[in-house]
Amino acid sequence: MTTTPGATTTALPASALPSDALTGKRRVAFASYVDENYLPGFLALLRSLALSNPGVCEDFVVLHDDLRPGSIARIRALHPRIVLRRVDTGHYDTYKKGDQDNYLVRKAYFILDVFRLREYDTVITLDTDMVVLGDLGELLRLREGLAAVPQFFYGQHKLNSGLLVIQREYLSDAFCAKLDATGRSGDYELDKHDQGILNAVLDGDFVRLDARYNFVKRRLSGDLPVPEDTAILHFTGRHKPWQGGEAGYGRAEERWREFELSDAEFQAAYLARPGTLHHDLLVHLGTPHVARTGDAESARKVAAAHIAAGDYQDAVDVLSGVHLPLDEAWPHEVLGHALMSVSRYDEARARLLLATAAPNRAATAYARLAQMAWVHGEHAESLRYATAGLSVDPTHRASRLWARRAASVPEQETGGAEDQLAHVAFYMDRQGNAGDKLLPETVRLGFGPDTTSRRWHSVHAHRLFDEAALERVNARRGLVIGGGGLFIPDTMPNGNSAWQWNVPDEHLRAVDVPIMVYAVGFNAFDGQSYRAGRFRESLRLLVEKSAFFGLRNHGSIARVRAMLPGHLHDKVRFQPCPTTVSRHLVPGWTDPAEREDTVLLNAAYDRAGLRFGHDYGHFLAEIAKAVRGIGAHTEVRCVAHSLDDERIAFDLRREHGISLPVIPMYDFDNDAIRDLYARTRLVIGMRGHAGMIPFGVGTPIISLISHPKMAYFLADIERPEWGVSVHDRNLGAVLTERATGILDRHATTVADVHERQQALWKVTEANAADLRAILGE
CATH class of the missing domain: 1.25.40.10 (Tetratricopeptide repeat domain)
Incomplete structure (x- = not known):
């Protein structure tokens, strides 16, 4: 398998990786070193962060060496995502210091343990004598370098280490080795402690932030007011507000005291934001x-x-x-x-x-x-x-x-019950998601060319499966379940199953015809989970009852097996989504003789916070670069699976002056959806079926990965290089390079799509033989 520059490869299969590793979503954390003397300052810092940035809640790593259990409890009461990390204090005893006997000097180095964190992509350190007064969004969006505010008294060459925004390349063994070597050599300003070491190692090579992100109180000497745009106020020096403060800084200390609240006062203040x-x-x-x-x-x-x-x-x-x-x-x-x-x-x-x-x-x-x-x-x-x-x-x-x-008038069924299969699916509305609209019909094609009501009895997954529905299903030859994001907790929630089919256990148990689960996906986003035991119980019963239980990718198989007892694992098998083999399923299909010189771009906005995190502005700017780069070779058009997908066109025009034609695919019928995707040269899509449908009709794809299922599919076809994370730092350049490479080698890539598809078709054919046996055909 070949990869293009910038492609990410891993030793582990996609099904074994955590979801954030698949989506590339940045893991962001705040961090502070905290001891008992500075605990009052840290508690005020936590309160100020929440009250000034009420929509922000990332992990907060507390580096410590001597916090008492009661102090830890006080910290945890203020923040739900505290991560405690004990400092290896002996490590810093090997550093040369200006005053070896001063315990405060010794502890000043402990914040350097932040560079030993490996779980995060971005870490923002805050000294415990700070309070947050303004929006930190700019810091959360930073993607490159090590950023800090230059020192007040020393010009632009040296940083103040009270606030650091550290990216992954500095959270490394190599950078820690540089810190250790400098610390042990003593080749730094000894009276500046951790800050001295950082300035010696960096030698001015850091990203400069505006002073408002680390506004030191010395700037306010003479009791000056705190400027309105101050984002972080830093009480440098020996005299801390919780210890009585210092004359000449009364107005600054009034700002600190705004956050000297009881837990009850803090809770009420946050709820009122x-x-x-x-x-x-x-x-x-x-x-x-x-x-x-x-x-x-x-x-x-x-x-x-x-x-x-x-x-x-x-x-x-x-x-x-x-x-x-x-x-x-x-x-x-x-x-x-x-x-x-x-x-x-x-x-x-x-x-x-x-x-x-x-x-x-x-x-x-x-x-x-x-x-x-x-x-x-x-x-x-x-x-x-x-x-x-x-x-x-x-x-x-x-x-x-x-x-x-x-x-709406229900479709009139023309076949007799004894000739029909019942079909549980999410039947999409006329202007609904194009992919979900296509799915039920394509699932039916997996069982034969007749997708009409002559052979099929429709059961909408979201309707309550009551006794009358049960009776209708049991009068049919079998029950097929598939079509729509069924294993997802929140689209149409119910307490009967906790997934999309609203079926009580007693009615599921009473189904006495063969149950065939066909190409269903485990659709939870990164950061989303099935918290209720009800889902596991319903899932287990469904697997036990099923004569065939096929999931659309190996990632979903791994996730579902993890929820089942071992004796049921082998019942869970691979059945590719039938949209990925449409060329083999659609009666009379012929590949297009010619393709339009276009590239279709799709972006999804449902659950945008889970998709983009803090990176939407970055994503939009990088997509703008890619549209310009690809647009130099061929026309780029926006294809909207749903109404909300049109936002990419509006935002590109408003923020970057780029106008794209918009194709309202949500208004298309199924044949038109397949036809459009078959006639373009390349589809760049964020929705799962903006990848699987064009692939299924033989069109090359690049997936914008914001959901694990995209990576699962690419892993199954052994082409991870056909995907790029929406969080990729160089998304625009990577996307342009891969797209132009595909366009330049288009015939070869189409042939590769056909070859990849053939492997999925063989699985589908083998499963079809088993399904015919189950149905006695």
């Missing part, structure tokens, strides 16, 4: 606040955070534990949302009806009521609720969606 609050901080600080105060609005915020993370039962618990006044609609609406997500439908309906009394929550509450009615097959009731939502807000998107679904 405007804007987006980070899920981890909101849950960590909000839970004890709600338990102490019983405040309904705070409970609503905490519950909404739980819902956003897929922790639906936790959301129910927190709101059920407080008194909700009848006239406070929003908490009732959130509780209704949580209750319906755990399938407590009657209770959910009561809460949502209460919420409809408030004009500002009514449309959302009516849409959820319409959704629940649709889940239960009550079309007239669903349409009534959706119409009520639109009467409150004619622009309400969810109400319009449910009105359309409720008003």
